[in-house]
Amino acid sequence: MSTREKSQGDVxxxxxxxxxxxxxxxxxxASTLPLGGSASADEIMAATAANTKxxxxxxxxxxxxxxxxxxxxxxxxxxxxxxxxxxxxxxxxTGPGAKELGVATYIDRQMAGGYGKGDxxxxxxxxxxxxxxxxxxxxxTPSELIRAGIADVNAxxxxxHKSTFDGLSAKDRAAVLSDxxxxxxxxxxxxxxxxxxxxxxxxxxxxxxxxxxxxxKDRAAWKMIGxxxxxxxxxxxxxxxxxxxYKAEPKGIQDLx
Amino acid sequence: MATxxxxxxxxxxxxxxxxxxxxxxxxxxxxxxxxxERGGPRDTNPDFIDPQIHDELRYAARYDLMQNVRRETITxxxxxxxxxxxxxxxxxxxxGQGVGGAGVHWNGVTWRWLEWDHQARTRTVDKYGEKIIxxxxxxxxxxxxxxxLEPYYDKFEKTxxxxxxxxxxxxxxxxxxxxxxxxxKDEYPNPPMIAAQSMVMxxxxxxxxxxxxxxxxxxxxxxxxxxxxGVAFGQCHYCGFxxxxxxxxxxxxxxxxxxxxLALENPHFELRTNSIVLKVNxxxxxxxxxxxxxxxxxxxxxxxxxDLIILSAYALxxxxxxxxxxxxxxxxxxxxxxxxxxxxxxxxxxGATAFFDKETxxxxxxxxxxxxTTMDDFNGxxxxxxxxxYIGGGGISCSNSGARPIQSHPTPHxxxxxxxxxxxxxxxxxxxxxxxxxxxxxxxxxxxxxxLDPTYTDVFGRPLMRMTFDFQDNEVKQMNGQADICVKIAKxxxxxxxxxxxxxxxxxxxxxxxxxxxxxxVFGADPNTSVLNKYLQVWDVPNVFVTGACVFPQNxxxxxxGPVGALAYWAVDAIKNQYLKNPGPLVPS
Numbered sequence: 001m002s003t004r005e006k007s008q009g010d011v012x013x014x015x016x017x018x019x020x021x022x023x024x025x026x027x028x029x030a031s032t033l034p035l036g037g038s039a040s041a042d043e044i045m046a047a048t049a050a051n052t053k054x055x056x057x058x059x060x061x062x063x064x065x066x067x068x069x070x071x072x073x074x075x076x077x078x079x080x081x082x083x084x085x086x087x088x089x090x091x092x093x094t095g096p097g098a099k100e101l102g103v104a105t106y107i108d109r110q111m112a113g114g115y116g117k118g119d120x121x122x123x124x125x126x127x128x129x130x131x132x133x134x135x136x137x138x139x140x141t142p143s144e145l146i147r148a149g150i151a152d153v154n155a156x157x158x159x160x161h162k163s164t165f166d167g168l169s170a171k172d173r174a175a176v177l178s179d180x181x182x183x184x185x186x187x188x189x190x191x192x193x194x195x196x197x198x199x200x201x202x203x204x205x206x207x208x209x210x211x212x213x214x215x216x217k218d219r220a221a222w223k224m225i226g227x228x229x230x231x232x233x234x235x236x237x238x239x240x241x242x243x244x245x246y247k248a249e250p251k252g253i254q255d256l257x
Numbered sequence: 258m259a260t261x262x263x264x265x266x267x268x269x270x271x272x273x274x275x276x277x278x279x280x281x282x283x284x285x286x287x288x289x290x291x292x293x294e295r296g297g298p299r300d301t302n303p304d305f306i307d308p309q310i311h312d313e314l315r316y317a318a319r320y321d322l323m324q325n326v327r328r329e330t331i332t333x334x335x336x337x338x339x340x341x342x343x344x345x346x347x348x349x350x351x352x353g354q355g356v357g358g359a360g361v362h363w364n365g366v367t368w369r370w371l372e373w374d375h376q377a378r379t380r381t382v383d384k385y386g387e388k389i390i391x392x393x394x395x396x397x398x399x400x401x402x403x404x405x406l407e408p409y410y411d412k413f414e415k416t417x418x419x420x421x422x423x424x425x426x427x428x429x430x431x432x433x434x435x436x437x438x439x440x441x442k443d444e445y446p447n448p449p450m451i452a453a454q455s456m457v458m459x460x461x462x463x464x465x466x467x468x469x470x471x472x473x474x475x476x477x478x479x480x481x482x483x484x485x486x487g488v489a490f491g492q493c494h495y496c497g498f499x500x501x502x503x504x505x506x507x508x509x510x511x512x513x514x515x516x517x518x519l520a521l522e523n524p525h526f527e528l529r530t531n532s533i534v535l536k537v538n539x540x541x542x543x544x545x546x547x548x549x550x551x552x553x554x555x556x557x558x559x560x561x562x563x564d565l566i567i568l569s570a571y572a573l574x575x576x577x578x579x580x581x582x583x584x585x586x587x588x589x590x591x592x593x594x595x596x597x598x599x600x601x602x603x604x605x606x607x608g609a610t611a612f613f614d615k616e617t618x619x620x621x622x623x624x625x626x627x628x629x630t631t632m633d634d635f636n637g638x639x640x641x642x643x644x645x646x647y648i649g650g651g652g653i654s655c656s657n658s659g660a661r662p663i664q665s666h667p668t669p670h671x672x673x674x675x676x677x678x679x680x681x682x683x684x685x686x687x688x689x690x691x692x693x694x695x696x697x698x699x700x701x702x703x704x705x706x707x708x709l710d711p712t713y714t715d716v717f718g719r720p721l722m723r724m725t726f727d728f729q730d731n732e733v734k735q736m737n738g739q740a741d742i743c744v745k746i747a748k749x750x751x752x753x754x755x756x757x758x759x760x761x762x763x764x765x766x767x768x769x770x771x772x773x774x775x776x777x778x779v780f781g782a783d784p785n786t787s788v789l790n791k792y793l794q795v796w797d798v799p800n801v802f803v804t805g806a807c808v809f810p811q812n813x814x815x816x817x818x819g820p821v822g823a824l825a826y827w828a829v830d831a832i833k834n835q836y837l838k839n840p841g842p843l844v845p846s
Contacts, residue, residue: 088675094684115319122330122345124713130342133335133765137342174676181674200675208662209314224680225687227622227662230311232496234623235451242454246620256308 070105071112072143076164080150081107083166087173088203095224098207098215106206106215107146116143140190142198149195152187153180211252222250231256259550259560265289268549268563270534270578271570273358274818275804275825277512278416279567280520281486282829286837289525291561293532293551295570296355301514305361305503307496313661317501322362324352324571329717331573332710335727335763337590343713343721349765350772351501352571356530357513359571359772360818364500364626364658365476365509367419368815369410369823371637372403372439374698377649377811385642391731395600395701396648397810400782400791403439406823409830411443413822414474417510418482418490420447421474435471437633450479450493454619455691456630459655462749468634473654474819475627476510488515497659499626509626529553535717537566537582537801546584546801552717564840565800565832569825572807576601576707576777577722584798585778585788588706590725596788598708600701600776602812605728605736607759608653608694608743610667611752612686619688621660629656635742636698636814647735649698651814653743655691662687670756693747695739696771698814699732707777727764736760773817778807790844792831793824799842802828 070078082104091097098104110116118141130137138145157165157176165173179185180196187195206215208222210230216222222229231251266288269276280292299305299322315321324347332341353359373380378396381389390396423444424434449472452460456472463470477493484490491506499509507514520526531554538548538560548562568575579585579597588599613619631654633639642648659665667690668682710723728736736759747755760770781787784796793808795801804825806817835843 089680090677092677092680094677094680118327120320120325120327120346122326122343124343126712128340128342131335131339131763133761133763133767134333134342135348135765135767136345177675203675204666205314205318205663208666209318210312213314222662225662225666225684227660227687230308232311232494232498232622233307234495234497234620235492238453238495238620238623239451241618241620241623242457243618244620245618246623251308253308253312 070108072108072116073111076154077147077150078104078108079164079166080154083168083173084177084199085203085206087170087177088200089207090170096220098203101207101215101217101220103203103206103215106209106213107202109214110202110205111143111146116146117141136194138191138194145190145195145198148189149187149199152189152195156185156187212254219250219252259558261560262562264562264564265291266563267291267565267567268293268561269567269569270549271295271358271568271574272356272512272517272528273353273569273571274360274512274516274822276567276569277357277360277516277520278822278825279569279804279829279832280526281516282826283833284520284523284526286833287525288837290523290527291563292520292526292528293534293549293561294356294528294530295533296530298530299356299361299503299513301503301505301507305505307505310502310505311496311498313498313663316498317661318663320347320351320501322353322355322501322503323347324354327716329715330721332713332721332723333766334723334725336704337725341710341723341725344766348767349770350774351769352573352772356517356528357511360512361503362501363509363818364816365417366627366629366816366818367414367417367474367476367510367822368819369403369438369441370813370815370820371437371633371639373637374813374815375399375401375403375406380638381642381648384638389642389648391729393703393729394648394731395703395786395810397600397701397779397781397786399810400780400787401827406820406827407439407442409823409826410819411441412826413819415446415485416515416822417476418447418478418484419445419474419476419510420450420479421445422449422472424471433471435631435633436469437637437639445474446484447479447482450475450477450625450628451495452630453621453623453628453657455621455655455657456628458691458750459630459693459746462746463630463632465749466746468632470630470632473627473629473631473656475625477625477627478508478510484515486515486519488519493625495623495625495628497622497624497661499624499658533717534578535581535719537568537578537584539583539798543583544798546798565836566802568801568803569805572774572777572805573707573722575803575805575807579778579788579803580707580709580722581719584795584801587708590703590706593703596779596784596786598706598777599786600779600810601705601707601724601726601774602699602701602776602809603726603764604699604771604773604812604814605651605697605732605760606694606770607697607736607740608692608757609740609747610756610758611691611693611747611750612667612669612754612756613689613691613751614753615685615689617689617751619691621657621665621688621691624657624659626658628658629654635739645738647731647738649700649731649735649811649814651695651697651735651739653693653695653739653746655693660687667692669754691750693743693750695736695743696814696816697732697735697739699728699812701776701811702729728760728762733762773806773812775806775809775812775817778803779810780808781810784846790842790846792835792843793828794831794836794843796842796846800840802832804828
């Protein structure tokens with residue numbers, strides 16, 4: 001465990017005690033939080049707020065996995081992201097869903113880190129819309145784009161469904177995402193296709209990236225497709241396994257150190 | 258105010274393959290050499306070790322080893338009537354940064370270009386007449402032939418430990434190698450790599466159709482190897498984390514463990530990393546370079562005088578430096594005059610994705626960057642230009658470079674992009690799909706060029722370079738014609754479903770296509786249509802030499818690093834044996 005994670009865990013424990021005493025309605029949430037100090041203050045706040053604000057036990061009783069809570073997202077945003085990734089890659093008979101594999105945590109960390117802050121993005125003006133062939137031209141970092149897009153979608157859903165996005169049924173959430181994808185919904189702040197594209201890109205990344213980034217818990221997405229992961233040394237296997245299945249328990253980078 | 262440093266004999270800008278080769282080859286001269294590299298130092302250990310290097314997100318999706326466009330980028334437009342806008346994030350191509358340059362993260366495919374590629378105009382006119390060349394196409398010969406370069410191709414292959422099978426030794430055609438290649442003096446230094454299942458299927462299908470497939474020439478060593486310089490290579494692990502990654506095994510040839518350490522053994526050589534060169538300074542005659550201006554990691558400005566300056570940055574970086582330095586006349590498409598930025602070219606891909614039934618197991622993740630089978634039956638002038646309707650063609654191949662799942666999860670056309678149906682399609686096809694792809698040549702045109710942007714600047718305050726580029730009719734016909742051939746082969750491989758695809762037209766800077774940017778500072782026999790003479794020496798400023806893919810008059814249907822490396826050996830030979838003995842123009846202009 002890194003120093004950073006450790007200190008978060010410590011803060012989490014302190015705040016947990018405070019919260020546990022203060023918020024009577026948080027009992028259900030608190031009882032399902034991970035033990036051992038891995039929940040941060042934000043995470044507990046998120047779980048508590050989600051429970052009280054939206055009166056939904058389901059979200060609060062689902063523990064966060066594979067991470068130490070939300071560094072970037074506020075409670076409304078994390079509720080949106082969890083619901084969105086759960087809709088984009090749901091748990092089904094094919095395999096695990098993005099939410100249960102920690103993809104919301106992955107996206108949160110990406111938004112809080114260098115990528116989300118545009119550390120490899122040219123952001124000098126002037127800004128013009130350009131042609132599709134000229135690519136991304138917004139004066140926004142990925143984290144600014146995601147934040148603004150979530151607010152846009154939540155406002156749309158509030159207006160049209162009298163609910164937050166995460167409060168919708170699975171079917172209705174899928175319908176909203178479809179309308180975003182096809183640009184039937186026009187978001188006021190961010191270009192709909194750009195926002196949806198980034199959301200989907202991040203979801204697929206988190207699902208298939210090495211588990212150390214917070215998603216792909218227990219290498220479950222790799223198991224699902226048969227990708228052996230970071231433990232990759234095939235010079236003596238490529239010929240004998242021609243047209244024959246190669247079965248290996250996938251390994252992440254941290255499993256090999 | 259720049260701090261002026263003590264003069265050196267030779268200054269090298271950019272330390273990748275070509276800068277590394279030149280630095281190493283000049284060690285015997287005892288001259289004082291300084292190399293300035295804009296990125297940081299890198300070494301196999303600790304930078305590329307296993308398992309940490311097997312990280313798709315960091316290296317392939319987040320471009321950890323690439324140029325950071327926050328500091329320097331280009332602007333782009335398809336045509337002159339548009340306003341160019343910045344390439345705000347990487348996409349279509351991925352220039353490297355740091356010691357070793359793009360030579361660290363390349364695939365390792367190491368071609369000799371076809372004889373036609375070296376004499377494209379003469380051979381086309383001889384066979385088809387002038388009329389077949391579109392009026393806006395700048396089809397130009399190299400100033401040297403394949404035969405001139407053959408010994409240097411050989412030298413580079415041996416430096417890299419290239420694994421392959423010759424198809425033409427001293428004019429004798431050899432089945433199983435590339436029978437279309439120019440005559441070689443010697444076999445490859447290592448035998449071909451082990452073919453993956455998809456390649457076995459491709460080879461059989463291509464042969465059934467009467468074509469001539471052969472294993473890619475690969476600088477991913479097929480066995481342990483010691484090159485003529487005494488550098489040890491490990492056998493390739495087929496780990497599938499190759500292009501976009503550094504190699505943990507020192508199996509993928511890279512300058513960072515071959516030529517550069519040898520250059521560093523020279524006590525007269527000094528490497529300064531994190532040093533970004535802003536421009537080359539000329540004297541009042543504008544015929545002689547006197548120094549370069551550069552910034553160190555702390556932003557301090559230095560002037561480094563030197564007698565001889567080698568521009569060996571990435572292709573686009575070299576043209577950028579020439580434009581910022583006022584070396585050579587910038588190209589003006591309106592008048593057709595000027596040469597710097599002229600003949601920028603690229604490549605066009607596309608092809609077929611072949612989906613197989615579940616009994617066909619490919620183990621795609623057992624791969625290597627250069628692991629593939631190719632055929633040149635529709636490349637160079639190995640086919641009929643008139644019948645096909647296009648010039649240039651491309652190599653058609655089935656590659657098995659890995660199956661990293663963020664970026665490689667093939668699904669048939671029509672599959673939703675998300676949801677349960679997408680998940681099922683990903684699982685059903687992940688290890689049962691192969692691609693048959695075209696690496697198409699792109700010719701040079703009057704309207705495709707590089708220049709300086711009037712609006713946008715880099716973090717150092719310099720104008721960004723502006724790319725004006727689009728695919729022209731010849732290339733659109735080519736990508737379509739070649740894709741049809743790919744579809745035919747995919748069907749012959751036994752695919753249950755075949756999806757055909759071509760790159761976006763107009764050309765888009767967004768999706769990854771190829772890091773084979775060429776031209777902008779081409780070499781040639783005529784100073785009116787080239788920046789450099791046949792020794793890669795600037796016509797107008799003879800104490801500046803320029804290396805890299807920017808020297809190619811047009812692109813080929815092949816990866817560029819083979820001729821890029823060979824030409825670095827060719828140029829440094831001329832520098833050592835001709836220029837240093839009598840500094841001045843090596844070819845009268």
